[in-house]
Amino acid sequence: MDEELRNALYKAYVGEAKAALRLKVFADVAQQEGYPQMARLFRVIAFSEEIHGARALKVLKNIGTTEENLKESFESESRVAGVAYNDFMKIALERGDKAAELHFSQSRDVEEGHETLYKNALQGVIQDRTSSYYVCKVCGYVAEDALPESCPVCGAPQNQFVSFEGERPG
Amino acid sequence: MDEELRNALYKAYVGEAKAALRLKVFADVAQQEGYPQMARLFRVIAFSEEIHGARALKVLKNIGTTEENLKESFESESRVAGVAYNDFMKIALERGDKAAELHFSQSRDVEEGHETLYKNALQGVIQDRTSSYYVCKVCGYVAEDALPESCPVCGAPQNQFVSFEGERPG
Numbered sequence: 001m002d003e004e005l006r007n008a009l010y011k012a013y014v015g016e017a018k019a020a021l022r023l024k025v026f027a028d029v030a031q032q033e034g035y036p037q038m039a040r041l042f043r044v045i046a047f048s049e050e051i052h053g054a055r056a057l058k059v060l061k062n063i064g065t066t067e068e069n070l071k072e073s074f075e076s077e078s079r080v081a082g083v084a085y086n087d088f089m090k091i092a093l094e095r096g097d098k099a100a101e102l103h104f105s106q107s108r109d110v111e112e113g114h115e116t117l118y119k120n121a122l123q124g125v126i127q128d129r130t131s132s133y134y135v136c137k138v139c140g141y142v143a144e145d146a147l148p149e150s151c152p153v154c155g156a157p158q159n160q161f162v163s164f165e166g167e168r169p170g
Numbered sequence: 171m172d173e174e175l176r177n178a179l180y181k182a183y184v185g186e187a188k189a190a191l192r193l194k195v196f197a198d199v200a201q202q203e204g205y206p207q208m209a210r211l212f213r214v215i216a217f218s219e220e221i222h223g224a225r226a227l228k229v230l231k232n233i234g235t236t237e238e239n240l241k242e243s244f245e246s247e248s249r250v251a252g253v254a255y256n257d258f259m260k261i262a263l264e265r266g267d268k269a270a271e272l273h274f275s276q277s278r279d280v281e282e283g284h285e286t287l288y289k290n291a292l293q294g295v296i297q298d299r300t301s302s303y304y305v306c307k308v309c310g311y312v313a314e315d316a317l318p319e320s321c322p323v324c325g326a327p328q329n330q331f332v333s334f335e336g337e338r339p340g
Contacts (some may be wrong), residue, residue: 005265008258012277015254017187019246025224026239033236037300037336041291044303044312044334045243045284051310052277053191054198059269066203069196073215076189084185088178095175099229107182107222114215121211130207133214140221142214164214166207 001060009060016053020046074118081111102154106139109153117142130166137162171230179230186223190216244288251281272324276309279323287312300336307332 027042057063064072085108092100117133124131134143139154143161150157197212227233234242255278262270287303294301304313309324313331320327 001267001270002265005261005267005270008261008274009270011254012258012274013191014184014188015250017191018184019250020191021183021187021220021223022227023243024220025227025233026236026243028224029233029239030236035236035295037294038236038240038291040303040334040336041287041301042239042243044305045287047305047332047334048280048284048310048312050191050194051305051307052273052280054195055273055277055309057192057195059273063195063199066196066200066205066208069199069212070208073193073196073212080185080189084181088182091175091178095172097171097175100171100175100179103222103225103229104178104182107225110218110222114218117211117215121208124207125205131211133210135214135217135221137221139225140218142218162217164210164217166210 006060009056012056013053013060016049016056020049020053023049070118070122074115077111077114077118081108081115085111106141106153110140110142113142117144120144132163132165134161134163136160176230179226182226183223183230186219186226190219190223193219240288240292244285247281247284247288251278251285255281276311276323280310280312283312287314290314302333302335304331304333306330 023042023046027039027046030036030039030042063069085104089101089104089108092104121131123129131144134147135141136143136151136154136156137160138156139151141151141153147158147161147163151160193212193216197209197216200206200209200212233239255274259271259274259278262274291301293299301314304317305311306313306321306324306326307330308326309321311321311323317328317331317333321330
């Protein structure tokens with residue numbers, strides 16, 4: 001595949017990923033404003049854009065096996081937490097922008113946790129263990145197995161967590 | 171907010187949106203390979219990345235009202251369908267890449283439909299009407315109110331549709 005076509009597919013992947021996320025934010029706003037029908041529509045179109053973006057990614061490159069994907073995800077996490085968010089934090093600190101600084105520092109802390117999660121999950125596959133996960137809606141912190149009293153990263157209360165519960169073997 | 175900080179927030183938004191979508195693709199692969207626990211982990215971390223990306227977007231710019239968001243989404247759809255995908259299609263056609271061509275042309279057709287959906291939804295708000303939606307998992311086509319026999323854009327059978335059903339007023 002030549003570079004121009006690769007660029008087109010990459011642009012489609014990134015454009016659709018951005019659109020899907022933006023539409024989910026719009027859905028939350030619509031829900032808060034009392035338009036559940038509009039919220040659903042935004043979510044439906046976000047889902048449609050995700051299908052386009054995922055398809056562009058799959059045409060662009062062969063997706064590896066789960067083992068390869070885990071390795072790629074590990075590496076991406078350490079890059080993001082260790083490099084990008086630290087640089088971003090410095091910029092926000094210099095500018096004295098509290099909201100941006102808080103976002104970057106909490107995101108960095110959460111990303112650091114993702115690497116551990118991948119490791120535990122890989123061991124879970126080996127041990128045939130099933131984990132449950134709880135995600136903080138405020139900062140994205142992921143707790144494994146036990147729902148925290150409050151978020152250890154941003155302090156949000158327990159009712160701000162979304163549960164992803166695994167079926168435990170009997 | 172100065173440009174450097176705006177760039178950092180924008181990079182965080184785009185990076186997290188890309189990561190979230192990539193992780194969902196990895197989740198599908200893990201499911202297909204028979205690793206439901208890994209699939210759940212990828213989905214959980216994708217959700218966490220979406221929270222980061224959405225937060226970066228909200229720090230970057232004030233999100234408007236639902237009416238403004240609808241207008242922005244309309245405009246974005248017509249740009250994507252009318253310009254970007256047509257250009258991409260030409261590139262894929264010239265290179266003779268069938269998979270890319272099919273992806274771009276079907277995506278363009280689906281995006282054209284989104285504009286109509288936004289219009290209908292807006293009328294639905296006015297009329298207090300509740301729509302159900304059905305999304306084709308292959309090409310992202312969105313059907314309103316009735317589940318099609320097969321996808322009019324890509325020909326996928328009915329069992330490839332995901333339902334988003336609204337609660338109809340009694």
